[in-house]
Amino acid sequence: METTQPHIIPASAATTAPVITTRQLTKRYGALEVLRGIDLDAHEGEVISILGASGSGKSTFLRCLNLLEIPTSGSLTVLDENIRFRQQGNELRIADQKQVNRLRSQVGMVFQNFCLWSHKTVLQNVMEAPIHVQGRNRQEVRDEAQKALDRVGMLNRADYYPSQLSGGQQQRVAIARALVMQPRVLLFDEPTSALDPQLVGEVLKVMQDLAAEGRTMLIVTHEMAFARDVSSRIVFLEQGTVRAQGTPQALFQGGMDERFDQFVSHFMRKT
Amino acid sequence: MDWPFLARTAGELLTGVPLTLQLTGIALCAGFVLAASVAALAHNRLAPLRWLARLYVGLFQGTPLLVQIFIIYYGFGQIEYLRSSFLWPFLAQAYWCAIIALSLNTSAYGAEIIRGAIAAVPRNEIEAAQAMGMSGFLLRRRIIWPQALRYGLANYGNEAILLLKATSLASVITLMDVTGIAYRLVSKTYRSEEIFTISGMIYLSLTFVIVGCVHMLERWLLPRNRV
Numbered sequence: 479m480e481t482t483q484p485h486i487i488p489a490s491a492a493t494t495a496p497v498i499t500t501r502q503l504t505k506r507y508g509a510l511e512v513l514r515g516i517d518l519d520a521h522e523g524e525v526i527s528i529l530g531a532s533g534s535g536k537s538t539f540l541r542c543l544n545l546l547e548i549p550t551s552g553s554l555t556v557l558d559e560n561i562r563f564r565q566q567g568n569e570l571r572i573a574d575q576k577q578v579n580r581l582r583s584q585v586g587m588v589f590q591n592f593c594l595w596s597h598k599t600v601l602q603n604v605m606e607a608p609i610h611v612q613g614r615n616r617q618e619v620r621d622e623a624q625k626a627l628d629r630v631g632m633l634n635r636a637d638y639y640p641s642q643l644s645g646g647q648q649q650r651v652a653i654a655r656a657l658v659m660q661p662r663v664l665l666f667d668e669p670t671s672a673l674d675p676q677l678v679g680e681v682l683k684v685m686q687d688l689a690a691e692g693r694t695m696l697i698v699t700h701e702m703a704f705a706r707d708v709s710s711r712i713v714f715l716e717q718g719t720v721r722a723q724g725t726p727q728a729l730f731q732g733g734m735d736e737r738f739d740q741f742v743s744h745f746m747r748k749t
Numbered sequence: 750m751d752w753p754f755l756a757r758t759a760g761e762l763l764t765g766v767p768l769t770l771q772l773t774g775i776a777l778c779a780g781f782v783l784a785a786s787v788a789a790l791a792h793n794r795l796a797p798l799r800w801l802a803r804l805y806v807g808l809f810q811g812t813p814l815l816v817q818i819f820i821i822y823y824g825f826g827q828i829e830y831l832r833s834s835f836l837w838p839f840l841a842q843a844y845w846c847a848i849i850a851l852s853l854n855t856s857a858y859g860a861e862i863i864r865g866a867i868a869a870v871p872r873n874e875i876e877a878a879q880a881m882g883m884s885g886f887l888l889r890r891r892i893i894w895p896q897a898l899r900y901g902l903a904n905y906g907n908e909a910i911l912l913l914k915a916t917s918l919a920s921v922i923t924l925m926d927v928t929g930i931a932y933r934l935v936s937k938t939y940r941s942e943e944i945f946t947i948s949g950m951i952y953l954s955l956t957f958v959i960v961g962c963v964h965m966l967e968r969w970l971l972p973r974n975r976v
Contacts, residue, residue: 544880546876546879546880575884578884579883579884580882582879582881583881583882585880587877589873589876591873593873593876593877594874595892595896596871596874596896597895597899597971606881606891607878607881607883610883610887610891611881611883611887612882652877655881659881
């Protein structure tokens with residue numbers, strides 16, 4: 479049935495250095511092959527939206543990039559460092575936890591379920607990692623944390639606990655928590671999927687501002703309009719492979735990849 | 750009502766309170782240290798160590814505390830090797846035997862509470878910490894243990910209350926705690942209803958003290974619950 483070839487066109491003039499590079503990245507859970515060899519170069523300043531149906535492997539791929547999932551094979555380079563693995567049986571393991579921790583502290587991650595630490599206040603959530611992971615000065619971190627909270631509009635909730643906040647507010651705090659680490663890349667794993675529809679906008683607004691200031695971002699999302707309007711590149715995954723990629727203009731005008739067009743129209747119908 | 754007798758009895762029973770509290774306090778602390786170690790074993794990568802932890806918990810949860818006290822106090826004295834070891838000065842005294850039995854017993858229950866509390870820490874909050882570069886001891890100290898405390902504190906308070914009442918079994922190996930004194934008074938006066946009623950009231954008030962302490966700890970350690 480499926481005779482069409484995947485369409486890959488080169489990403490928009492990639493003149494800057496790659497921040498994250500994957501080569502033939504695979505992930506398997508037992509017999510289930512979730513990722514079947516993904517090559518990706520994410521360059522400085524790019525905003526890449528990773529789209530795909532559920533089960534296409536997009537979240538797994540994103541989680542591989544900061545080693546929350548360990549790839550089954552392939553290579554991964556983050557900020558010019560090749561991640562060192564060691565083989566154990568049929569699986570890879572992290573060979574150098576210090577290396578991973580160091581890179582993780584420069585790669586911000588925003589989760590679907592916010593994942594704020596429920597035993598800490600908003601301000602404590604934001605200050606935790608800069609102080610205890612990066613070893614920075616508390617007073618300096620406090621100032622920066624307050625600035626980060628201010629820019630996501632959450633400074634007036636600094637002393638609240640996560641359980642006292644709406645989902646949208648929690649997610650904005652989570653973004654501030656990632657920003658205060660001064661990350662080189664930001665990963666967003668379906669950041670609006672767990673939000674009530676009326677709260678999605680406030681989070682997308684913050685992300686749009688971040689994109690506008692030239693931050694490198696990889697975003698797994700179902701927000702088609704956001705992906706079309708904000709990203710510099712779309713990567714469309716299907717069954718664990720990159721089915722199509724290119725600029726939003728090229729992909730969304732249709733006719734470039736039949737499967738992508740189906741995916742988008744199906745999505746528009748649903749929402 | 751024989752008020753003078755009740756007052757005299759209460760006065761005598763109260764002299765057992767320090768011993769009861771000592772047994773509870775020492776067993777609680779020693780038991781916690783043991784419990785934490787056993788809980789750590791239960792999470793160990795090596796399967797034999799996990800089995801060992803399970804065996805330990807099963808053994809002490811599955812046999813009566815009274816039997817455990819008898820074995821340690823009477824049984825261990827039969828073993829020549831132990832009698833010549835450095836442990837004998839302890840094992841020869843009822844006081845230490847009671848503390849050992851109570852500590853071992855409470856540690857088995859405590860280990861389960863700790864294991865459950867650690868398991869209850871939301872997986873995704875741990876992931877968030879890992880994603881920011883935390884691992885190992887830092888991750889435990891900053892994220893996992895404080896969270897586990899929230900889930901485990903109330904349960905551990907219950908265990909402390911059970912332990913307080915379990916110390917009454919120490920009286921069977923001659924210790925003069927509240928219950929030990931109660932037995933002695935009963936055998937002297939045969940007025941068991943009044944004497945045991947008063948001793949029951951003493952345990953009740955000590956329980957309230959423990960409950961109060963746990964609440965204070967909760968408020969101090971878990972400010973979140975105040976809101």
